[in-house]
Amino acid sequence: xxxxxxxxxxxxxxxxxxxxxxxxxxxxxxxxxxxxxxxxxxxxxxxxxxxxxxxxxxxxxxxxxxxxxxxxxxxxxxxxxxxxxxxxxxxxxxxxxxxxxxxxxxxxxxxxxxxxxxxxxxxxxxxxxxxxxxxxxxxxxxxxxxxxxxxxxxxxxxxxxxxxxxxxxxxxxxxxxxxxxxxxxxxxxxxxxxxxxxxxxxxxxxxxxxxxxxxxxxxxxxxxxxxxxxxxxxxxxxxxxxxxxxxxxxxxxxxxxxxxxxxxxxxxxxxxxxxxxxxxxxxxxxxxxxxxxxxxxxxxxxxxxxxxxxxxxxxxxxxxxxxxxxxxxxxxxxxxxxxxxxxxxxxxxxxxxxxxxxxxxxxxxxxxxxxxxxxxxxxxxxxx
Numbered sequence: 001x002x003x004x005x006x007x008x009x010x011x012x013x014x015x016x017x018x019x020x021x022x023x024x025x026x027x028x029x030x031x032x033x034x035x036x037x038x039x040x041x042x043x044x045x046x047x048x049x050x051x052x053x054x055x056x057x058x059x060x061x062x063x064x065x066x067x068x069x070x071x072x073x074x075x076x077x078x079x080x081x082x083x084x085x086x087x088x089x090x091x092x093x094x095x096x097x098x099x100x101x102x103x104x105x106x107x108x109x110x111x112x113x114x115x116x117x118x119x120x121x122x123x124x125x126x127x128x129x130x131x132x133x134x135x136x137x138x139x140x141x142x143x144x145x146x147x148x149x150x151x152x153x154x155x156x157x158x159x160x161x162x163x164x165x166x167x168x169x170x171x172x173x174x175x176x177x178x179x180x181x182x183x184x185x186x187x188x189x190x191x192x193x194x195x196x197x198x199x200x201x202x203x204x205x206x207x208x209x210x211x212x213x214x215x216x217x218x219x220x221x222x223x224x225x226x227x228x229x230x231x232x233x234x235x236x237x238x239x240x241x242x243x244x245x246x247x248x249x250x251x252x253x254x255x256x257x258x259x260x261x262x263x264x265x266x267x268x269x270x271x272x273x274x275x276x277x278x279x280x281x282x283x284x285x286x287x288x289x290x291x292x293x294x295x296x297x298x299x300x301x302x303x304x305x306x307x308x309x310x311x312x313x314x315x316x317x318x319x320x321x322x323x324x325x326x327x328x329x330x331x332x333x334x335x336x337x338x339x340x341x342x343x344x345x346x347x348x349x350x351x352x353x354x355x356x357x358x359x360x361x362x363x364x365x366x367x368x369x370x371x372x373x374x375x376x377x378x379x380x381x382x383x384x
Contacts, residue, residue, distance in 0.1 A: 086115050086122045090129060097137050105140055112144035123150035127159060130177070131169065138176065146180040157184060161191060164207065165198055175210035182217040189231055196235035199252070200242045209248050212239050216255035229261040237270045246280055253278070254286040263294040272303060281313040285379075288316065292323035301328050305335045309342055315379035321346055326364045330357045349376060 084092050089112060096104050116122045123145060130141040150156050163169065164177035178195070181187075187195070195215050199208040219232030233256055240252035253274055263271065268291065275287035294300045304320045304327070311317050321339050324332040333354060340350040352371060361367050368374065375381075 081111070084111070084115070086112075086125060089115060093137075093140070097140065100136070105136055109140045109143045109147075112140065113147045116144060116148040116150050118149035118153075120150050120153050120156050123148060123153070123156045124159060127156075127163060131163065131173070138173070142176050142180050146183045151180070151183060152185065157181065157191075161194065164211070165194065171206050174207040178207055178210040178214055182214040184218050185225070186222045187215070187218050187232070192231055192235045196238050199239045199248055200244075202244045204248075205245070208243070208245065209251060212236070212243075212248055212251045213255070215239075216251070216258070219256075220259045223259050223261060229256075229259055230264075233261060233267055237267065240274060240283075241270065246283075249278070250280055250283050250286070253283045253290075257286060257289050260293055263290065265296065268294040268296055268300065275303070275307060281316055284311070284313070284316045285319045288319040288323050292326040294327075297327050301332060301335060305338065308339045314343075314345065314377050317343060317346070318349075318377050318379055321349065322368070325353060325367060329362060329364070333357065345377070 093108050126141050126145050133141055145151055164174050195211040198204050199211045215232055219229050223229040236252045240249055243249045271287045271291050275284050278284050291300050304324050308320050324335050336350050340346040356367050356370055
């Protein structure tokens with residue numbers, strides 16, 4: 001009975017608190033008894049009313065520890081937008097980052113990008129924060145720096161590169177630094193050499209993978225702008241053949257597919273070596289894909305015909321088979337017929353290609369989109 005009575009007292013007290021707080025929390029009128037001797041409405045009558053920040057109450061609120069409370073709206077949002085600078089950003093952002101809210105982190109990233117702008121000094125200061133920041137804080141700083149205008153300035157990009165190659169930093173942090181370089185519009189040959197040499201280092205690990213991806217991503221943008229992928233492709237092929245890390249090699253072998261440059265004689269020869277010597281099935285598959293865009297179509301078709309009989313993977317054989325059609329069109333049918341004779345699993349696929357060509361479908365992409373099954377050997381299950 002005593003316990004029940006205490007519980008009832010708690011419930012009644014809680015209800016009283018809720019009823020008292022309704023007016024202020026839900027936006028209703030707040031009723032307060034004025035202090036004895038105070039004058040009400042002075043500011044509204046044109047008297048000497050002061051802004052909140054000039055009062056004792058306002059100054060105490062400004063000096064109080066900043067807290068972020070998860071809710072529908074953050075009370076200090078306007079103050080943050082109006083008052084925060086690069087110099088005060090870390091202090092302001094700390095309690096917000098502690099909330100672990102993805103929407104808040106995205107807001108902070110965008111606001112910091114605005115604050116950095118095209119100012120190289122601000123960019124270098126944020127880069128300095130990123131050297132020792134942890135977890136989500138590190139991600140916010142690097143993402144903001146990556147998206148800023150200032151990161152395109154050579155001196156800022158050079159410092160970001162130096163941080164990414166700094167052996168004193170942990171691998172994951174170096175990977176983040178090198179990934180932030182993928183927003184560059186172009187990479188100079190000297191920078192490409194540094195990234196390629198680093199990716200080939202057996203100790204580069206995750207950071208070497210990030211360096212390779214950065215080369216590939218900037219290649220795609222620069223190729224769309226200039227039509228020249230050669231400097232980037234040359235370094236990617238160096239990584240693709242020399243890196244001891246299979247994941248890094250495959251990334252370098254496969255990413256040119258997303259840019260699809262026409263291969264010159266030198267690039268054709270290097271992808272030929274990958275097709276005939278790479279131990280990873282996926283790497284040989286990627287090589288066949290890239291070789292289908294070589295300038296020397298006759299050489300590549302002969303290479304595919306020569307490689308098919310000794311290729312152990314059905315998925316790589318499927319690449320050699322279908323990309324023969326991309327290389328030579330209808331003229332590839334005799335080679336594809338011999339492939340189907342060597343491996344009976346391809347006889348049905350050969351009949352489909354033959355029928356499509358006979359119906360007048362000649363363009364490879366139309367042909368590909370007309371196939372009743374683009375993955376007859378369940379090869380795409382191995383890829384994201």
